[in-house]
Structure formats: structure tokens, C-alpha cells
Amino acid sequence: MKLKILNFLRFSFKATQFWQANYLILREFKHLRKITVLALIFTFFAVTFEGISVGFLLSFLQNLTNPNAEPMRIGNQWFDEFILGVNTSAISRLYRICFLILISTWMRAIFNYFAQIYTELVQVHLADRLRKQIFEQLQSFNISYFTNARSGELVNTITTEIEKIKQSFSGGAFLFTRGLTVCVYFITMLLLSWKLTIIAVMLFALLAVGLSTLNARARETSFDVSTANGNFTATALEFIHAIRTIHAFNTQDFERHRYYKASNQVVQASTRVIYVWNLVRPIAESAATTILIGMIILAFTTFVANGHLEVGSLLTFFFVLFRLVPFIQDINGTRAFLSTMQGSADSIKNLLKSEDKPYFQNGAIQFPGLQRSINFVGVDFAYSPEQKILNNITLTVERGKMTALVGASGAGKTTLADLIPRFNDVTEGHIYIDDLDIRQFEINSLRNKIAVVSQDTFIFNTSVWNNINYGSPYATEEEIKEATRLANALEFILAMPEGFDTQLGDRGVRLSGGQRQRIAIARALLRNPEILILDEATSALDSVSERLIQEALEQLSVGKTVIAIAHRLSTIAKADKVVVLEQGRIVEQGNYQELLDLRGKLWHYHQMQYETSQRE
Numbered sequence: 001m002k003l004k005i006l007n008f009l010r011f012s013f014k015a016t017q018f019w020q021a022n023y024l025i026l027r028e029f030k031h032l033r034k035i036t037v038l039a040l041i042f043t044f045f046a047v048t049f050e051g052i053s054v055g056f057l058l059s060f061l062q063n064l065t066n067p068n069a070e071p072m073r074i075g076n077q078w079f080d081e082f083i084l085g086v087n088t089s090a091i092s093r094l095y096r097i098c099f100l101i102l103i104s105t106w107m108r109a110i111f112n113y114f115a116q117i118y119t120e121l122v123q124v125h126l127a128d129r130l131r132k133q134i135f136e137q138l139q140s141f142n143i144s145y146f147t148n149a150r151s152g153e154l155v156n157t158i159t160t161e162i163e164k165i166k167q168s169f170s171g172g173a174f175l176f177t178r179g180l181t182v183c184v185y186f187i188t189m190l191l192l193s194w195k196l197t198i199i200a201v202m203l204f205a206l207l208a209v210g211l212s213t214l215n216a217r218a219r220e221t222s223f224d225v226s227t228a229n230g231n232f233t234a235t236a237l238e239f240i241h242a243i244r245t246i247h248a249f250n251t252q253d254f255e256r257h258r259y260y261k262a263s264n265q266v267v268q269a270s271t272r273v274i275y276v277w278n279l280v281r282p283i284a285e286s287a288a289t290t291i292l293i294g295m296i297i298l299a300f301t302t303f304v305a306n307g308h309l310e311v312g313s314l315l316t317f318f319f320v321l322f323r324l325v326p327f328i329q330d331i332n333g334t335r336a337f338l339s340t341m342q343g344s345a346d347s348i349k350n351l352l353k354s355e356d357k358p359y360f361q362n363g364a365i366q367f368p369g370l371q372r373s374i375n376f377v378g379v380d381f382a383y384s385p386e387q388k389i390l391n392n393i394t395l396t397v398e399r400g401k402m403t404a405l406v407g408a409s410g411a412g413k414t415t416l417a418d419l420i421p422r423f424n425d426v427t428e429g430h431i432y433i434d435d436l437d438i439r440q441f442e443i444n445s446l447r448n449k450i451a452v453v454s455q456d457t458f459i460f461n462t463s464v465w466n467n468i469n470y471g472s473p474y475a476t477e478e479e480i481k482e483a484t485r486l487a488n489a490l491e492f493i494l495a496m497p498e499g500f501d502t503q504l505g506d507r508g509v510r511l512s513g514g515q516r517q518r519i520a521i522a523r524a525l526l527r528n529p530e531i532l533i534l535d536e537a538t539s540a541l542d543s544v545s546e547r548l549i550q551e552a553l554e555q556l557s558v559g560k561t562v563i564a565i566a567h568r569l570s571t572i573a574k575a576d577k578v579v580v581l582e583q584g585r586i587v588e589q590g591n592y593q594e595l596l597d598l599r600g601k602l603w604h605y606h607q608m609q610y611e612t613s614q615r616e
């Protein structure tokens with residue numbers, strides 16, 4: 001009794017531990033209640049009919065081996081008389097039982113079919129929920145999270161690891177079905193001979209203890225497989241994205257080495273799992289067969305010889321035990337297999353857990369539009385605690401004016417501009433928009449009024465049209481064409497084989513750098529933003545299109561607040577205010593001409609560019 005209580009407590013403890021460890025995945029089942037319950041119900045009925053057919057089998061064997069024995073009854077008079085035919089001849093009973101065995105086998109098959117369908121549906125929907133959960137999680141992070149995460153590893157988690165979780169669920173469901181069937185068989189065996197059952201349980205329990213050590217080892221090795229898979233996907237993605245650079249720099253051998261190494265690591269980690277996992281089945285099979293043979297000899301020499309057990313019952317007992325053993329092997333094999341899935345579950349849990357993630361804090365006030373100015377007050381910013389990128393920035397960006405950020409590469413211009421649409425939040429200090437801290441505004445309402453044309457514009461693998469109205473789905477055809485014309489993109493788009501319907505390929509590979517940028521400008525123009533951030537927007541354009549774009553931007557900038565970052569001073573000569581940054585600090589700010597007259601940093605840059613253009 002004590003042992004039972006202890007075992008129950010241990011089981012409850014393990015179940016609680018399992019629940020806690022996998023809560024982030026298991027909680028998804030509450031959205032899949034209906035299909036999970038249906039899967040359970042059909043499984044239950046399938047298993048019940050399995051048990052019923054074993055009962056009929058016992059009766060069948062009894063009738064065969066001892067036709068004169070008292071026929072089996074279930075206690076219901078109607079059923080015993082009309083279905084089992086207890087008052088009829090032995091041969092009639094035999095036919096009836098054959099018929100009943102057939103019926104229960106068919107019923108079992110039908111229920112199994114539906115159980116399987118609903119189990120697989122649960123898997124598909126579980127994977128779907130997890131993929132969407134991860135999407136929501138990734139959307140809610142601060143952009144800084146993606147600086148540290150490797151995209152390949154994220155892709156691996158969303159694809160491969162979720163696929164493995166699907167397989168785990170199917171393994172779990174299989175375990176449940178087999179477990180239930182084992183229970184039915186176990187009860188049947190107990191009814192046939194409790195003594196033989198106890199002997200069998202003791203021997204198989206010993207075997208299970210031995211195998212659980214192997215399972216634990218399989219679990220450990222699975223973590224390495226997940227890590228290696230993540231690393232491989234990251235390397236493969238990098239290789240595909242960098243293919244032009246690789247060819248340009250002749251680094252094929254170097255990349256081959258990296259790629260092969262990542263692939264070899266997957267092989268090594270998987271090999272360890274294969275060795276451990278595949279050891280379980282043969283050991284289990286040979287040990288189980290040995291136990292079975294031993295038990296048959298024991299049963300015949302003692303139980304049957306002493307008249308404790310009828311031959312029919314003994315045959316049924318061993319029939320059940322023979323069916324039971326592969327089921328127990330399956331259970332062990334599946335447990336080992338599930339152990340190898342722990343690494344995948346951990347990758348998903350690590351992504352879904354909230355404690356260690358930089359969540360974006362949204363504000364509540366709807367942004368009504370810029371009335372006066374954006375004020376940076378004592379702003380510091382650091383991507384990592386060790387290195388401040390912006391240092392004590394105090395700056396006013398006035399409404400309707402153009403503020404230009406100038407400085408050497410790496411001075412922090414983009415970082416500063418990124419703080420306005422809150423791609424990152426200040427580490428110290430405040431940014432006020434018309435006296436309210438920027439963090440108090442609801443982010444979508446703020447970003448709706450801002451357009452960013454950045455150095456690394458993303459072109460989606462869809463049509464030109466969809467790329468331009470991205471973020472402005474309600475724009476009319478005229479508005480789209482007008483924005484395209486202003487961005488000096490209409491001509492080249494119309495010259496493309498399918499015009500606005502032309503598909504642009506992955507990351508816009510079918511466009512030149514300048515064309516990509518003009519699409520991005522059209523996209524920004526379409527939003528008709530109040531605040532326009534131009535980060536090197538004209539850097540990839542030839543001088544003719546640069547001039548045309550420049551004119552378009554000037555027209556567009558009328559009445560708008562523009563923050564422009566440009567290395568070429570010609571593009572910002574008309575700025576109302578120029579801010580010169582050096583190593584994250586503002587070293588000069590004022591009107592372009594005033595700063596030139598100061599003969600400070602801006603003058604220095606101006607001189608350098610003037611000399612370069614003279615040389616060219």
C-alpha cells in the first residue's frame with residue numbers, strides 16, 4: 001500500500017514537473033480541446049473493442065479446447081442467451097463467437113481510423129498554434145532582440161523544431177493508446193491468472209528500469225542535435241544570402257569548410273542519438289523474448305501440470321502476453337524517441353518564455369501629429385551595456401523643417417534617427433514630442449505618421465505594385481502612380497515586362513540598387529508622412545536620378561518634418577539645421593552656412609568633399 005502511495009506521489013510529481021517544464025507548449029491544447037477530446041474518445045473506444053475481442057478469443061479457445069466446459073457468460077441474460085447462445089450447441093456457440101470477434105475487430109478498426117484522424121489533426125493544429133505564438137512573440141520584441149539572435153536559428157525553431165514537436169505529439173498519442181491497451185490486457189491477464197501476471201510484471205519492470213537509463217542518455221544527446229541543426233540552418237542561410245560576396249571574394253573554399261563543418265556537426269550529434277536510441281529496441285526485444293520463453297516453461301511445468309490453470313486460459317494468457325510485449329517495446333521505443341525530442345521542445349520554450357526577452361512597451365495616447373517639435377534631452381543610447389553609442393544628445397527637431405545629420409561613418413546618425421520611430425528606446429534621457437515623452441504614444445499611431453527610407457530597404461518577393469503599396473493598402477491607383485512618378489520610378493517600372501505586376505524576386509534581386517531605392521522612396525511617399533526619415537536615401541542613385549529624386553524630395557518635404565542623413569553634403573545643403581555627430585556626441589549644430597563660417601567640423605567635411613569632386 002505504502003509503495004503504491006509512494007509510486008502515485010512520484011508519478012504526480014513527475015507529471016507536475018513535466019507540465020511545468022513544457023507548460024509553454026502544453027497550454028496550446030486549451031485551444032484544441034474539441035479535437036483532442038474526440039481523439040481521446042475514439043482512442044478509448046478502439047482500445048475497448050481490442051479488450052472485447054480478447055474476451056471473445058478466450059471464449060473461442062475454451063470452446064475449442066474444452067467444448068463440454070460451462071460456456072462463458074457476461075451476466076446479462078438477454079446477451080448471454082441471444083448473442084452468446086449459452087443454451088445452444090458448442091458448434092453454434094463457436095460460430096457466434098467467430099462472428100462477434102469479426103464485429104469487434106471491425107469496430108476497433110473504425111474507431112482506430114477516427115482516433116488516428118483526430119490525433120493527426122491535433123498535431124497539425126498544434127504546430128500551427130506554435131508557429132503563430134512564435135510569430136506574435138517575435139513581433140512583440142524590441143528590434144534590439146534581432147541584433148543578437150541568429151536568423152537561421154530562429155528559422156530552424158519555427159520550421160524543423162516545430163515539426164519535431166508534431167512528431168512528439170504523435171509519439172505521445174501513440175504512448176497513450178498503447179498505455180490504455182496495456183491496461184486492458186493487464187486486467188485480462190489478472191483475471192486469467194494473477195500469479196502469472198505478478199511474475200510477468202516483476203520481470204518486465206526490471207527490464208524497464210534498465211532501459212530507462214538508456215532513455216536518459218538519448219535525451220541528453222538530443223540537445224546537441226537541436227543546437228547543431230540551428231547552427232546549420234544559420235550557416236546555410238548566410239551562405240545563400242552572401243552568394244554574390246562569396247563569388248566576388250573567391251571564398252568558396254572557406255564557405256565550403258564552414259558549411260561542411262556545420263553539416264558534419266549535425267551528423268556527429270545525430271549519430272550519437274542514433275546509436276543510443278537504436279540500442280533500446282534490440283535490447284528490449286531479446287530480453288522480452290527470453291522472459292516469455294522462461295515463463296511458458298514455468299507455466300506448463302507448474303500451473304498446468306498441477307491443474308491450477310486450464311489450457312484454454314493459459315493459451316489466452318500467453319496470447320495476450322505475446323501481444324502485450326511488442327506494445328511494451330513500442331512504449332519504451334516511443335519514450336526513447338520522445339527523449340530525443342526534448343532538445344526541440346527546449347528551443348521552442350526558450351523562444352516562447354518571456355522572462356529574458358526585451359519586450360516593446362507600448363504607450364496609450366494616440367499620436368495626434370507633430371505640433372511643434374521633437375526634443376532630445378540628455379539622450380544616451382547603448383546596444384550593449386559596455387559601449388555607449390549616443391552620448392548626452394540634446395537636440396530640437398522642429399516641425400516643418402529639415403534637420404540634417406552629418407558625421408563620419410559609425411558616428412551614430414542612423415542610431416539617433418532610429419529612436420524617433422522607436423526602433424530602439426533611449427538608455428538614458430528623454431525624447432519629447434510636443435512635451436510628451438515619446439514612450440507615452442501608442443506606437444502604431446506614431447509610426448503611421450512617420451516614413452523611413454533607409455539604407456537597407458527590404459523588397460518583398462511579390463509584385464512591384466504590392467511593394468509600393470506595402471503599408472498603405474487603401475491607396476488608390478492614382479496615388480500609387482503619382483508616388484511612383486515623384487520617386488522617378490514610373491519609367492523603369494513601365495519598361496519592365498509586366499509593368500506593375502512584375503514579380504521582384506527574393507529581396508528584390510531583379511532590381512538594381514538604384515531601382516530598389518526608388519521603389520522604397522515611392523513606398524514612403526505614398527504614406528504621405530508628417531515626419532520623413534531619409535537615411536542615405538539617395539546613396540545608390542546615379543547623378544541623374546539623384547537630382548530628380550532630390551527635386552521630388554524637396555517638393556515632398558514642403559510642410560513636412562524631415563530628418564535627413566547623407567554623406568554627400570550636396571544633398572543637405574538646403575537643410576534648415578545641420579547637426580554634426582562625432583563618436584555619438586553632437587559637436588556642432590546650426591545653419592549650414594553658419595557652420596561653414598565657423599570653419600569647424602562641417603567645414604572640414606565640406607573641404608574634403610570639394611577636393612574629392614575636384615580630383616574626379
Ligand SMILES: Nc1ncnc2c1ncn2[C@@H]1O[C@H](COP(=O)(O)OP(=O)(O)OP(=O)(O)O)[C@@H](O)[C@H]1O
Binds near residue numbers: 412
Ligand atoms: N544593431 C546594432 N548592434 C550593435 N551595434 C550597432 C548596431 N547598429 C549599429 N551599431 C554600432 O553603433 C555605431 C553607430 O552606428 P550607426 O549605424 O548609427 O552609424 P552611422 O553614423 O549611421 O554610420 P553610417 O554613416 O556608416 O551609416 C557603430 O559603431 C555601429 O557599430
